Amino acid sequence: MKIVVAYKWAADPQEATVAADGQVDFSRAKSAVSDYDAVAITVARHLGDTHGADVVGLTVGGPEVATGLATKAALSRGLDALMVVADPALTAAGSTGTAQALATALAGVDDIAVLITGDSSVDVGAKLVPAVVGGLLGWPVLTEVTAVAIEPGALVVERAVSGGTEQLRIDGPAVLAVATDAATVKAPGMKDVLAAAKKPVQQLPADPVVADGTLRSTARLSGPARRGIQISTDDPAAAAAELVSALRADGVLIGGQQ
Amino acid sequence: MAPLTDEQRLVRDSVREFADAEVAPLAAQIDIEHRPPLETVPKLAELGLLGMIVPAEYGGSGTDTLSYIIAIEELARACATTAVMVEAHTSLATWPILAFGTAQQRDRWLPALATGEKLGAFALTEPGAGTDAGAVATTAVREGEEYVLNGQKVFITGGGYAEVFIVIARTSHEGAPHKGLSAFIVERDTPGFTVGEGERKLGIRASSTPPLMFSDVRIPAGALLGNEGDGFKIAMATLDGGRTGIAAQAVGIAQGALEASIAYAKQRVQFGKPIGAQQAIQWMLADMSTDIEAGRQLTYLAAGLEDSGEPFGEAAARAKLFCGQMASRVTGMAIQIHGGNGYTEAYPVERAYRDAKITEIYEGTNEVQRMIIAKSLLR
Numbered sequence: 001m002k003i004v005v006a007y008k009w010a011a012d013p014q015e016a017t018v019a020a021d022g023q024v025d026f027s028r029a030k031s032a033v034s035d036y037d038a039v040a041i042t043v044a045r046h047l048g049d050t051h052g053a054d055v056v057g058l059t060v061g062g063p064e065v066a067t068g069l070a071t072k073a074a075l076s077r078g079l080d081a082l083m084v085v086a087d088p089a090l091t092a093a094g095s096t097g098t099a100q101a102l103a104t105a106l107a108g109v110d111d112i113a114v115l116i117t118g119d120s121s122v123d124v125g126a127k128l129v130p131a132v133v134g135g136l137l138g139w140p141v142l143t144e145v146t147a148v149a150i151e152p153g154a155l156v157v158e159r160a161v162s163g164g165t166e167q168l169r170i171d172g173p174a175v176l177a178v179a180t181d182a183a184t185v186k187a188p189g190m191k192d193v194l195a196a197a198k199k200p201v202q203q204l205p206a207d208p209v210v211a212d213g214t215l216r217s218t219a220r221l222s223g224p225a226r227r228g229i230q231i232s233t234d235d236p237a238a239a240a241a242e243l244v245s246a247l248r249a250d251g252v253l254i255g256g257q258q
Numbered sequence: 259m260a261p262l263t264d265e266q267r268l269v270r271d272s273v274r275e276f277a278d279a280e281v282a283p284l285a286a287q288i289d290i291e292h293r294p295p296l297e298t299v300p301k302l303a304e305l306g307l308l309g310m311i312v313p314a315e316y317g318g319s320g321t322d323t324l325s326y327i328i329a330i331e332e333l334a335r336a337c338a339t340t341a342v343m344v345e346a347h348t349s350l351a352t353w354p355i356l357a358f359g360t361a362q363q364r365d366r367w368l369p370a371l372a373t374g375e376k377l378g379a380f381a382l383t384e385p386g387a388g389t390d391a392g393a394v395a396t397t398a399v400r401e402g403e404e405y406v407l408n409g410q411k412v413f414i415t416g417g418g419y420a421e422v423f424i425v426i427a428r429t430s431h432e433g434a435p436h437k438g439l440s441a442f443i444v445e446r447d448t449p450g451f452t453v454g455e456g457e458r459k460l461g462i463r464a465s466s467t468p469p470l471m472f473s474d475v476r477i478p479a480g481a482l483l484g485n486e487g488d489g490f491k492i493a494m495a496t497l498d499g500g501r502t503g504i505a506a507q508a509v510g511i512a513q514g515a516l517e518a519s520i521a522y523a524k525q526r527v528q529f530g531k532p533i534g535a536q537q538a539i540q541w542m543l544a545d546m547s548t549d550i551e552a553g554r555q556l557t558y559l560a561a562g563l564e565d566s567g568e569p570f571g572e573a574a575a576r577a578k579l580f581c582g583q584m585a586s587r588v589t590g591m592a593i594q595i596h597g598g599n600g601y602t603e604a605y606p607v608e609r610a611y612r613d614a615k616i617t618e619i620y621e622g623t624n625e626v627q628r629m630i631i632a633k634s635l636l637r
Contacts, residue, residue: 186304190306191314
């Protein structure tokens, strides 16, 4: 039985710079396992330990995802093995192309109990890939997953929903996108770092990449107009009421008492 | 210097991730409270940072020296005290047992030290024996199958919580003073061994540095590390490696101050623009960065020589001499960039400035490093 984790080797937005004209420059940003995918690996590792299953990573992207640093970085987070689809054509792949490449790779893997992904990628954040992969494979897709257990022929999944949680029993395999707080991520230990070089990495061929479209132009998004609202705090109760009123007027607060 | 290996880069990333999450948030508070962050010790152990240089067969991580040095640098970037806790435990207490211990001593102590079950400390300095290490007055007298220790040590890093001490004591008054010294492994709970109150210090305030008192402390003869008379040699060899560690601590302190200064220079507005747009600030940042990188390369060179089995004492002395002074220079400039804000406890550069000074003093002052380097040059 295999638990597969799809992860992205992504440039860290915290290291990107924003120019005065609003252009975001990722050229000096270091790449790493996308933050939320590290949560997915942690959830998968726990699941694998509980059920005695292998936890296998899967990533697709440009040649940089297959470097020693990239593969060891992922393996040091608790994966048992890795499958990599590295192709220059995947460097700029969008959600559709990425999902297509993931689905193609997964189609050749036996005995998958579940595919676990992060909530979204740290650099793009579209939250599309899990759904498209599930659609391509014909597997059920659940998002905001906070806990998983494996039962014979089925998965028991807990999800965060508005106002609480829900538990579902679904037939596997399935695609589960874990919530950002589904597990606490710990830094890889020194032994994990050294052990990463000894774990297997399988390079898979890339199929022709499905294009998401061709970028023609970008435009800067203008923020909300400043309306010069000032609220005096001389009377705290009145100030609070005025603040609530202003937030309702902006549509930030909805529902409840007026 | 050769580029860092993948593993060394991942060690840096991992320790930085850990230090940002677990070490940095405590740094200011433990400094104010003058208390070591003992709550961090289990986390350091879990990550494998307390046994990095210890081979896997003894439960350690088994990394190379350069990886260990990078880890110290990254810890110091977040908190100089946490860095020296790990450095003293590793370089000064664990390493001498690894290098000079018998098979029995290694089997007994290394697993406990590598996993953080016990923390270690190194006791050389005395009220009358600091830079003049050969002047140690604490005595160890052989009585049958025991040694009896009497004397006092001061400024012992980790003394407040360590359970295993490498103690340098005099076993002979014959010949040159330094040839009469021996090294011992002493357990904290040995009768007659007491630990005093630590001094309140200018910097690394959270580091425990109390005096130790030995009053007819009886230890088994098997606690002797190496042979009688090897104490000075063991102490100097231990400090050679320790100096690379302190150089790394200095690099980390300076790097943290530089990063704080860059962030401040971007957000602090004067004369209608961020102060980072002023050439005066840009030049300071450029000088700080260059200074740090020079120190980093000297430090990595010393660690690399140790990893390749080549003599590294002179390189370690050069790294420590340069990096200690560099950290003081860089943190001073960091305060200058921060202006009045930098002079307050509200900004981390104030602590960095105080913490940096000790790297010019402990594990061999600047003057001792110059002696070592000059002696090698004039040999």
